[in-house]
Amino acid sequence: YPHGIHHKNFLRKSGYSFGWDWGPCFTPMGIYKPITLLAYAQPMIRSTTAHQTFQQDGSVILDIKCWLDSPCPSTRSTTLLSVRLSKKEKEEKLTGARFLSFARENDTDQVQQQQTYDIHIPVGSSLHTVQLRVPKPRLWWPAGYGEQYLYNLDIAIISSTSSSSTSSSSSTSTTPPSSTSPTTTSSSSSSSLTSRRLTIGLRKLVLDTSPSPDLGGGSHFRFVVNDVPVFAKGADWIPADSFVTRVTSSHYVRLLYDGVFSANMNMLRVWGGGIYEADAFYEICDELGIMLWHDFMFACALYPATPSFLNEVEKEVTYQVRRLSHHACVGVWCGNNENEEAMSVWAESKANRDPYLIDYYKLYQELIPRILRKETAISNDITATSSSSSSCYGDNINYNSNSVLQGSVSYWPSSPSNGLGVWGDPQDRTRGDTHYWGVWHSNKPFTEYLNIKSRFCSEFGFQSLPSIKSLKQVLKNEDDWNLMSPQMEYRQRSPTPGNKGLLEHVTNHFRMPNSFDTFVYMTQILQALSIKTGVEHWRRMQPYCMGTLYWQLNDVWQGPSWSSLEYNGEWKILNHFVRKFYSKVLISFLESSSSSSSSSSSASSTTISGNSNNNNVLEVWCTSDASIIPEMPSGSLDVEVWPFDSRSSSPALVFHISMPQPDSTQHNN
Secondary structure (H helix, E strand, O other): OOOOOOOHHHOOOOHHHEEEOOEEEOOOOOOOOOOOOOOOOOOEEEEEEEEEEEOOOOOEEEEEEEEEEEOOOOOOOEEEEEEEEEEOOEEEEEEOOEEEEEEOOOOOOOEEEEEEEEOOOOOEEEEEEEEEEEOOOOEEOOOOOOOEOOEEEEEEEEEEOOOOOOOOOOOOOOOOOOOOOOEOOOOOOEEEEEEEEEEEOEOOEEEEOOEOHHHOOOEOOEEEEOOEEEOEEEEEEOOOOOOHHHOOHHHHHHHHHHHHHHHOOOEEEEOOOOOOOOHHHHHHHHHHOOEEEEEOOOEOOOOOOOHHHHHHHHHHHHHHHHHHOOOOOEEEEEOOEOHHHHOOOOHHHHHOHHHHHHHHHHHHHHHHHHHHHHHHOOOOOOOOOOOEEEOOOOOEEEOOOOOEOOOOOEEEOOEOEOOOOOOOOOOOOOOOEEEOOOOOOOOOOHHHHHHOOOOOEEEOOOOEOOOHHHHHHHOOOHHHOOOOOHHHHHHOOOOOOHHHHHHHHHHHHOOOOOOHHHHHHHHHHHHHHHHHHHHHHHHHOOOOOOEEEEOOOOOOOOOOEOOOEOOOOOEOHHHHHHHHHOOOEEEEEEEEOOOOOOOOOOEEEEEEEOOOOOOOEEEEEEEEOOOOOOOOOOEEEEEEEOOOOOOOOOOOEEEEEEEOOOOHHHHHO
């Protein structure tokens, strides 16, 4: 990219800091998080994870892993591992300009479940695995599908001088026990040695890639939450700033609450050229019901697979999986961004195919899946839910093994991809996810989206300029308020088609603006119309297509990009459109020369014929998120057709369209 630095793939450092096609190259260096010196003479909890398995009776088994480090042997007669599950109480806190719900951290939480386990803690590192059964769980749902019920899970190591127990077992190595029984204790003296709290939501969240013969072949690509297929509505997330020390919790609130939740989104894709975000990011997504497609931090590069590099990656992935996988919002881990596609596109990888393919396989098909299997594996005595589960809404979902690993996690090797161990064209539109850039980078009209089929479009975008107010913050000289000025050219980091593309697209659809301010405004109008066209098309295609994540949500500076939010979090025109085309019930229009052959179990449609001298047809579609449950609105829809004539005081045509509720048999696709 212009003004960027090469060879970022040899360092484990955020890729975007070396420059990208939407941001600058600053490559900041140094330790930017707090440094703490720990001295301890008793056991300390290093990490904790909690993975969940749903049972046939509706209960949930929590498989809780606790990694301890002890500098010396215990002098107490009994050491207990206590786990307590309690409701996460909420209170309203004013953050910025919005109310956001956060937990009230206190010791008066109502205890839902609590058990203690007798354990032996050796000197050094040890792993202890215990289980907690939740008989009647309240479920966590994505935004728009139900409540985001959260629990506090408290894990503590308790030392006791006197106890009696009915049964006990322990784990003193890194191998999880086959079973661990709770103890019943009575203590004359006890104290907590170390503790840790996790906030969890109980939900079954699976990436379903099973075959779909009823949809013309190919395979599904859909997120299924608590046995309900969910249409993913969202965008791709990049870091909130070029300098991450500037980003605070209030920045996350403004972007995630104001920009995402308030615009009816339910998913973000944490892009692989960025960073693993701070804890507050994931906590807010849990609270708001924003599912996360989470890339590991590999993007648009050919990474090595030397022993030293793989060793470093293993430590990184292990740490992040342990840190983040308990969050209800984390829906799928993805190996990388566009590295699989690079194998068949880039001249370097095509010329030296075999060595690059071997490196790719070692990293994304072997190492990362192996770590995920190890870190999320469930204990042997848990009876997991059958892989073919009966949905409470009548949808029989068979989860395919090319995305689902053992335990409570899904893994997708790359974006785009066909799946784990499934090779072929990563842009195959009958399976997997796709990135479609034919409109912007190939300079096609945005109506080209109407010709594209996709199971799940995880990247597509259209550039615009930030508002004139934002630009004037960095362009102090009025001579720079010109698309072709040196400063504007400098801030355009996408060489193809660059600022020339902005000019061509605007003049292809509108008259040439007579001022720079108006031109800036028109780029945002055109961007909004473009993304609206694509999203409405793919929403009409459900259940064949089950998700759209447009590129990109946010920005790192004031410059041309594909974002719907300004650098300061204010909405571009696109984000106002997003709130409408991501609404739960969408009314959309499709102009065509004949009635469309598209069909959707989640939509009702009708057609309005044009003048008898032509075959123009206006299709009116009503599309609902509730693709498999009978929540489609019924009644009538009034459509008014107005001419582009300022003198008109009434519509030229008025149609009253009956909108019967779709046949219930259509809700099982």
